Amino acid sequence: MTAATDLRKQVTEAKLVVVKVGTRLVARGPGELNAEFLASLVGQIKRLQERGVQVLVITSGAVHLGAGHLSKRSQQGGLGARQAAAAIGQPTLMHYYGGALADEGMVGAQILLTTEDMQDRSRYLRVRNTLQVLLGEGIVPIINENDSVSVEGVTFGENDRLAAVVAAALRADLLIFLSDQRGLFTGDPRSDPDAEFVPVVRPGDEVSQYAAGVGGAESLGGMEKKLEAAQMTVDCGIPLVIADGGEERILLRILEGEEVGTLFVPREARPSRKLWLATALEPAGSLVIDEGACRALRDQDGSSLLPVGIVQVQGSFKAGDLVRVVDEHGREIGRGLVNYSSEEVAAIQGRHSRDIPEILGHVGDEEVIHRDNLVVTG
Numbered sequence: 001m002t003a004a005t006d007l008r009k010q011v012t013e014a015k016l017v018v019v020k021v022g023t024r025l026v027a028r029g030p031g032e033l034n035a036e037f038l039a040s041l042v043g044q045i046k047r048l049q050e051r052g053v054q055v056l057v058i059t060s061g062a063v064h065l066g067a068g069h070l071s072k073r074s075q076q077g078g079l080g081a082r083q084a085a086a087a088i089g090q091p092t093l094m095h096y097y098g099g100a101l102a103d104e105g106m107v108g109a110q111i112l113l114t115t116e117d118m119q120d121r122s123r124y125l126r127v128r129n130t131l132q133v134l135l136g137e138g139i140v141p142i143i144n145e146n147d148s149v150s151v152e153g154v155t156f157g158e159n160d161r162l163a164a165v166v167a168a169a170l171r172a173d174l175l176i177f178l179s180d181q182r183g184l185f186t187g188d189p190r191s192d193p194d195a196e197f198v199p200v201v202r203p204g205d206e207v208s209q210y211a212a213g214v215g216g217a218e219s220l221g222g223m224e225k226k227l228e229a230a231q232m233t234v235d236c237g238i239p240l241v242i243a244d245g246g247e248e249r250i251l252l253r254i255l256e257g258e259e260v261g262t263l264f265v266p267r268e269a270r271p272s273r274k275l276w277l278a279t280a281l282e283p284a285g286s287l288v289i290d291e292g293a294c295r296a297l298r299d300q301d302g303s304s305l306l307p308v309g310i311v312q313v314q315g316s317f318k319a320g321d322l323v324r325v326v327d328e329h330g331r332e333i334g335r336g337l338v339n340y341s342s343e344e345v346a347a348i349q350g351r352h353s354r355d356i357p358e359i360l361g362h363v364g365d366e367e368v369i370h371r372d373n374l375v376v377t378g
């Protein structure tokens, strides 16, 4: 049996599944919702719930649904108009989800997130908690990007990335991207008759060149963003399937182990929270450490980073932020969450942990980064 066949079997045991739904499935045209698709999606979620599978939905479609209500002039107006369109379309989107769920005797919950929410550790923990409570209650979380307040605006492919971050944060067993295509092809099947379907992508397979130009105006992400998000997901040890949401019983078939869509085989599972740290967040600064500290982090499994090994602090960060740990040549050794701000680390660097209270005037952690919050990457 190949690894991919094994994995298809493993997928049938998934208990927590994140499903990302693209705009082209949710909306038929500006302002027009595809109620048939939503009913089918929700019906399948219900069947999965009955089998003990928890499902979380990341949905696009707000911008597209809202855009039809703006004047022609506004519609051509770029970012502000897209953020406004999202504000108009989001309640409509939720209204339809709510109706479809109610028809199946289920309840949904809306969560609007920005990338910044997921990058701030305390907010991320709150979000994770909320989602866990909802899932525990059998309620279906329906997540979209909070486009109207996002400082990055309505970013291309943001929901693909958001889905990957949510899947990693919740340690989901499987992430599914539903779009209007069967999966990954070696080119754009709509314009290239020679484009071949790719059933399995294994770690290390070079597939990014297949994505160029695949996508459309109303599906912001396109294949390129999907592949970036897929990379993050498999790096976190989570399998991913890209499949055509228009195909009958598609979710159920994936969960029944059928070989539909493109399956991305994950890297060997590593503790996902740590991996999530390494992939999802943008480090706020760097700590340069000496050779002895590098050795300790690399060789002694489970070492924390102590102030004595730090030779320089770069950037400005606060306690709890993600920082890069680099050697004296600037090579990355790892990433982790710091217990002290950049000013505090600068004050205690090179010193013994027992001197911390005297230097800082308060008792603090012995470690600058505790091993539980550290991932060695290099």
Ligand code: GLU
Binding pocket: 022, 023, 059, 060, 061, 062, 063, 064, 086, 144, 145, 147, 154, 155, 156, 157, 158, 159, 160, 219, 220, 221
């Ligand atoms: N959040 C956007 C929407 O609801 C879509 C962004 C995306 O598809 O990545 O319309």
